[in-house]
Amino acid sequence: MAVPKRKMSRSNTRARRSQWKTSAVHLVACQNKACRQPKPQHVACPACGQYAGRQVAQPA
Template identity: 45%
Template sequence: MAVPKKKTSKSKRDMRRAHDALSAPGLSVCPQCKEPKQPHRVCPSCGTYKGREILPAEEL
């Protein structure tokens, strides 16, 4: 079984982990209801996408 020959320093460990942070999802504004929504997805508040009603109002 492979075993490290030397202890990994805190600096090397933290530099490796520097790219592991999560980023917040991008948000855009719905042109119909002006609520924030994820781009290229149906608006969860009004149910429209590209100016067309996808989800009926009673499902929301």
């Protein structure tokens, strides 16, 4: 197993970690024709509670 010879400095550690970026959540329109609210992909709609054309949760 590889082991570093010297401790990595705080500035180098932070410079490396600064490249870890998150992306914005991609929103899509709800498939429910009566709802059409924006929602995250692969998640039940928070407005109507439907996912893939069936009711899976109580609407908020």
